[in-house]
Amino acid sequence: MNAKEPLWLCMGSACHQRGVYDILPHLQRLLCEHQLDRVIELKGSFCLGPCVNGSVLKFRETLFINITPENLRVRFTMEMLRHLKAAL
Amino acid sequence: MHDFLDIHDSSLFRHGEELCGDQVRLVQAGDRTIAILSDGLGSGVKACILATLTSQIIATMLGAEAPLDEVLSTVIGTLPMCKVREIAYATFTVVEVNQVTLEVRVINFDNPPILYLKAGHPAKLQHRVEKILDRDVIISEGRLERGDFLAALSDGVLHAGLGGAMNFGWGRDNVLKFTEQTMLHNPGSARAIVTRVLNEVNRLYHDEPGDDATIMGVYVRARKSLMVFTGPPLKEEDDRGACDKLFAFAGRRVVCGGTTTNIVGNYLGMTIEADISTMRRNLPPVGYVKDVDLLTEGILTMARTLEIMREVKGDITRLPEDRNGAVLLATELLEADYIEFLVGQSISEYYQNPLLPRNISIRVSLVKEVVEFLREVRKEVVVDYI
Known part of the structure; x- marks a missing residue:
């Protein structure tokens, strides 16, 4: 079996202040719901760059910005899912 | 880069007292590090004030490179003398080390003799007795090396367990032996050595020290x-x-x-x-x-x-x-x-x-x-x- 692909979750100061601690378990649950946890592994990253637009996630070369615990579910299904499915 | 002079002091207060009659001061004057332990006679407020006064006078004067006899005469001249016992009210030990050359000078006025261990074993520094203002002051000199541990004690350390766990108190030989044992376990820092010995003192006093007990340890070790x-x-x-x-x-x-x-x-x-x-x-x-x-x-x-x-x-x-x-x-x-x-x-x-x-x-x-x-x-x- 191939190694899982990383989905990077920024853990820098700014993103941390904006709720990464709460985003992490949510995100893990969403990956499971869509059976992406078999191919994608959630990993912590140091600063991904656009701090003003935290929280920031990164998959392959795509950045997802302004993610909050509140908008995560919508952003995940509407936007991130199609990128992540490339890993299947 | 030269070795590190690791200095740590810790005190037990006499049971029931809120102030310590033993006081420690550290001064850094250029390459010289001066550590002073003063033990005010008695305990509580009076002892604390006497010891504070003594250690601070020495710290200030030795820090400013005043000659030894002047420092001692100022201290001895300032200290009140007990009319009945004819002794000064605060005793002291000064440990002065040059951080670069590791030359050491210890000045002891009526405190118990220092502990000195070389490579973990008891050793001695050359010493002489000087009479200043008619009182005996013991001056020891030498050069420290990596691994050396030198400690000044207040008499409360030697008296640990007096009348309780030990009839006549722990005594200097036993303190030295215990320190030697402690050094066998590679304690790594002055804090670790001092803490272990002082914990033993407290144990012998059954957690109720009969006197203030202080250890001021100087340990020469590789710098981290x-x-x-x-x-x-x-x-x-x-x-x-x-x-x-x-x-x-x-x-x-x-x-x-x-x-x-x-x-x-x-x-x-x-x-x-x-x-x-x-x-x-x-x-x-x-x-x-x-x-x-x-x-x-x-x-x-x-x-x-x-x-x-x-x-x-x-x-x-x-x-x-x-x-x-x-x-x-x-x-x-x-x-x-x-x-x-x-x-x-x-x-x-x-x-x-x-x-x-x-x-x-x-x-x-x-x-x-x-x-x-x-x-x-x-x-x-x-x-x-x-």
Whole structure:
């Protein structure tokens, strides 16, 4: 079996202040719901760059910005899912 | 780089007293480190004032390089004399060490003889008795070497267990033997040796010391060095040089800051992963990479590290058990004797936001506070702004 692909979750100061601690378990649950946890592994990253637009996630070369615990579910299904499915 | 002069003192208060009649002062005068232990006769307030007076006069005068006989005559002349017993009210031991040459001079006025161990075994310094103002003062001189441990004691240490666990108290030979045993276990720091011996004193007193008991230990050992690289340099072209410096540093290495971590990652050509298990609600996680002992987020972690170090008053043994960024960083800082900060002054635009809480304001001022605290707890700190 191939190694899982990383989905990077920024853990820098700014993103941390904006709720990464709460985003992490949510995100893990969403990956499971869509059976992406078999191919994608959630990993912590140091600063991904656009701090003003935290929280920031990164998959392959795509950045997802302004993610909050509140908008995560919508952003995940509407936007991130199609990128992540490339890993299947 | 020369060896480190590790000095630690600790006291037990006489049972029921709120003040200690033993006082310790440390002065740094150029290359000379002067440590003074004074024991005021009796206990409580009076003893505390006498010992404070004595140690402070000596600290001030020896620090200003006043000749020994003048210092002693000022102290002896100032101290009240007990009319019945004809003895001075505060005894003292001065240990003066040159940090570079390790030449040592011990001046003992009526305190118990010092403990001196060379390579873990009892040894002796050359000593002579001088009469100053008609009182005997014992002066010992010599040169310390790595591994030497020298300690001044107040008599409460020798009297441990008097009339209780031991008929006549613990006694100097037993104290020396116990210290020798302690040294066998490679204690690593003056704090560890002093703490173990003093714990034994307390045990012999059944946790109710009959007298103030103080040990002031001086331990010569290899210096533990640490470099902390925090914050991106002002000019990007200096990134490489900063990393060169970090990896050339002989000692432990810590990188503190997300962007700084990325700079190091680029230098090594690696993506540095954060260890999510160390994330806490108020603290981002840490990371690890080859040849760096710890990587943490910057501002939040450092602010919390400072808080924790203040809470435990710089005592590494009292740090919280939790394995998070702030505790790990505090451990690195408090473990080291010599710390070199490499501080990048470039400010992330995120921190320009006036709505942010103050504790994540500006790195430079936070680093300054950390440095100030570390110096207070006797760390040698060098700061290099880039």
